Amino acid sequence: MALVIAVSSCATGGEDNWNSTAVGDDKSIGALDLRSVLLVTGDEGAAARILGTFENNTDQPIDLTISDDDEETRLTVPGQGSIALDTRETLLRTSGDAPGARTTLVATTADGSVDLLVPVVDGTLDPYRPYLPD
Template sequence: MNFAPKNRVQQSVAAGAVLVMLGVSGCSFTSEQSTTTQYAASDGIVKDLGPVLLRNLLIVGSEDESAGRLVGTVFNTSDQPVDLSIRAGGAETSITIEGDGEFRFEEETADDTTLEGLEDVPGSLVDVDFEVDGEQATFQVPVLDGTLAEYRDFVPGGFTPRPSEPAATEEAAEGE
């Protein structure tokens, strides 16, 4: 018995259909599916350090100040309280997170959430040292300013918008 196609045209059509299907699906065939990649879908970092989970952690500051306000939430996954130390560029703060608790920086007092002496400007990434229960790690944390409305209340010293270029142009035109 012979099961081969009866003519070369059928073989060519079948081979062409396979090549077209590979060409159309080639990108997804060889690359990783993007929905399987875990990433921080936020402005801040998402990291874990021992029993502490750092979620959407970032620093809000301004170019004319030397302080940055921490924003985000940290969770303690252990049933015992833990102390979390945070250091960046000579600035330092420490907080205690209750067992199975959370600490929201934007809801707490300025003493716990402000890093005094921080010299990095908005738009940069700052190396921030975290320590909990003797375990240490350094993560790069973004520094933002009050350009985004949701962070304006957290700018140390208050948010002052930059003059827009059209307004500056109008003022220059009025002065002539």
């Protein structure tokens, strides 16, 4: 009788390093893809930077509003283009929740709206430290 043992292992390469950081929420509104949306803040109630990438799959620009309980910010995503918020600072005056929590943001376009349940992170993880609001 033969005994077969299957062993599963994980490499320690980039995939694991990526998974060790907080990955944001992904949703779509019509032809607009919202990828890896999250908030970076120093503390509950402090200013928060929105991170993520918004990809427009149409030829026309799409107006996008991102809001929480007490404020909103507006962006226009160019036709067949994208906006990466790691290079475009987009802030909310307050984070709403403390680092380690998840909070709800609402993304709205002319095609409708979606709730994003986004992680709230701080500078504890090195990849997010440069994005802490002043």
